[in-house]
Amino acid sequence: MSDPNIRSRKIEHIRIVVEENVEFPGTCSEIYSQIKLVHRAFPGIDLSDVDLSLNFLNYKISAPLMISGMTGGDPATTKYNEKLALLAEEFRIPIGLGSERALVLHRNKQEILHSYRVVRQIAKDVPVIGNIGANTLLDIGIEDISYIINSVDVDALAIHLNPAQEAIQPEGDTRFNISIIEKIEEIMDTINVPIIIKEVGNGLSYEDISLFYSLGIRFFDVAGACGTNWVLVEKYRQKDHVVSDIAEHLSSWGIPTPIAVIEARAAAPDSFIIASGGVYTGLRAITNIVLGADINGLARPLIQEIYRGGLGAAKKFLETMIREMRIVSFLIGAKNVNELKQKPFILTTDILTYFKQRGIDLNEYKAIRGGKQ
Ligand SMILES: Cc1cc2nc3c(=O)[nH]c(=O)nc-3n(C[C@H](O)[C@H](O)[C@H](O)COP(=O)(O)O)c2cc1C
Numbered sequence: 001m002s003d004p005n006i007r008s009r010k011i012e013h014i015r016i017v018v019e020e021n022v023e024f025p026g027t028c029s030e031i032y033s034q035i036k037l038v039h040r041a042f043p044g045i046d047l048s049d050v051d052l053s054l055n056f057l058n059y060k061i062s063a064p065l066m067i068s069g070m071t072g073g074d075p076a077t078t079k080y081n082e083k084l085a086l087l088a089e090e091f092r093i094p095i096g097l098g099s100e101r102a103l104v105l106h107r108n109k110q111e112i113l114h115s116y117r118v119v120r121q122i123a124k125d126v127p128v129i130g131n132i133g134a135n136t137l138l139d140i141g142i143e144d145i146s147y148i149i150n151s152v153d154v155d156a157l158a159i160h161l162n163p164a165q166e167a168i169q170p171e172g173d174t175r176f177n178i179s180i181i182e183k184i185e186e187i188m189d190t191i192n193v194p195i196i197i198k199e200v201g202n203g204l205s206y207e208d209i210s211l212f213y214s215l216g217i218r219f220f221d222v223a224g225a226c227g228t229n230w231v232l233v234e235k236y237r238q239k240d241h242v243v244s245d246i247a248e249h250l251s252s253w254g255i256p257t258p259i260a261v262i263e264a265r266a267a268a269p270d271s272f273i274i275a276s277g278g279v280y281t282g283l284r285a286i287t288n289i290v291l292g293a294d295i296n297g298l299a300r301p302l303i304q305e306i307y308r309g310g311l312g313a314a315k316k317f318l319e320t321m322i323r324e325m326r327i328v329s330f331l332i333g334a335k336n337v338n339e340l341k342q343k344p345f346i347l348t349t350d351i352l353t354y355f356k357q358r359g360i361d362l363n364e365y366k367a368i369r370g371g372k373q
Contacts, residue, residue: 009171009237010073010098014080016236017228017300018307024252028226028278031256034348035287043333050326054337056272056295057127057155057194062092063322064289064337068221068276068297069096069131069158069198072116073103080303081115083311085122087302091318094127095119096158096297100148101136107147116152129196130154134161135175137183142190149193156219158196159184161208164254165200165230168247170238185215199223201230201277203255206360209267218271221297222264225254226278228300257284258291259354265292266360269368282324289340290332292369341370 016022052063067084071077077098088095097116106112120128130148137145137159149157166172188195197204197212198221209220235247255263257277264273275288276297285296298321305314334340347362355362 008074010071010102011076012237013233014071014077014303014307016233018304020232020236022229022232022236022300023227024225024229024254024278027252028256031226031258031351032284032287034351035258035291036346037287037290037328037332038344038346039331040333043330045330045333045335047326047330049335050329051336052322052325052329054295056094059094059125059127059155060092061094061126061295063325064293064295065091065285065318065322065325066094066127066274066295066297067096067302068223068299069098069129069160070299070303071098072100072119073098073112075111075115078111078115078118080306081119082122083306083314084302085119086311087314087318088119088123088126090315091322092126094129094295095123096129097131097152097154099131099133099136099160100152101132103148103151104136104140104144113151120153127155128152130157130193132157132159133173134159134180134184135166135173137180137187138175142186145187145191149191154193156194156196157191158198158221160198160200161204162200162202162230164202164250165234168231168234168238168243168250170234170240172234181211181215184212188216194219196221196274198274199277201225201228202253203257203260203277204264205255205260206263206267206358209264209271213268213271218268219274220264220268220271221274221276222255222257222260222293223297224257224260224275224277225252226257227280228277258288259351261288261291261293262355262362262365263358263360265369265371266365270371273371282321282326283328285321285325286328286332286340287345289337290343290345292341292365292371294337294371338370
């Protein structure tokens, strides 16, 4: 399963997400605007009382925010992982690695191992999360999984599901059959770090979460359809016009992030839920926590800032984001993450209708949306 293209593909992906318009067309601002938090003229706290820190994977992190998995696997990506790790360590937030498939394919190439390991070397005091594609599991052995966990010393392993991306990708691997479940069960019996099931930007549904929950998985990253749009990213790489047209038709495909958060919490009451996919403002991040997410994940804006303006620009972005999260928490009178999860919210009729048709009881969900406190 040697794949010489895997390294250049990563570089191409970075260039496309920075230089091309790969956003979901419009739908998400509309959906977030249909979820209202309640303004408190008397918040009952001082802004300086707000403390958004929490525990995740046995580390204390400073805010419900993480850097989602993006890069690694090519020496040219080391500089990105280095800067992302510096951000993670300085802001005390978790960081994910990009797919570690290249690590398995090029086991004895030190510079490839270094492109991932640099993250753990710099981000010593925060969770570092490994990453592998669900369909890649069909080609590799348990010893390879142990290798990608131990060689980088990760605290959890994210397994990504990306059928929409693979279906449009020129060299896509569209095997998403039941054998993957058997493989994941086998892995769960052997490894000693938790597994996180994640999408990459089209969202996990109630059904997906229920399936993996029934296997015993308790960590999910919904990666919803609100931010980086992999159908469009792959469209830019696709020379076949028929597939390009299909990508255009599917450019809004998926479950928007806040909807996926509600579906996830309803399906997995005691699980740790990560809300990612277009969580580009503090208001969106806090809304997701009120809806029941435990933390938010952020990918493309950080690589964009680093690519265009360097580490300083990315720091500014994160500072603004966290400041906005603190202000919104203050304005709804919540001084910490647990209080955020108890605050009221209002959904408009469109969202209520959606959940009615999905058969998801919002009253039951509201009663458990705080998750495991
Ligand atoms: C350049 C880039 C590379 C990515 N590579 C991976 C990957 O290797 N594995 C993965 O699970 N997700 C990958 N993602 C998806 C992100 O982890 C995240 O789920 C998704 O981009 C949605 O977040 P965003 O809207 O903040 O970008 C990548 C995202 C970007 C922008």
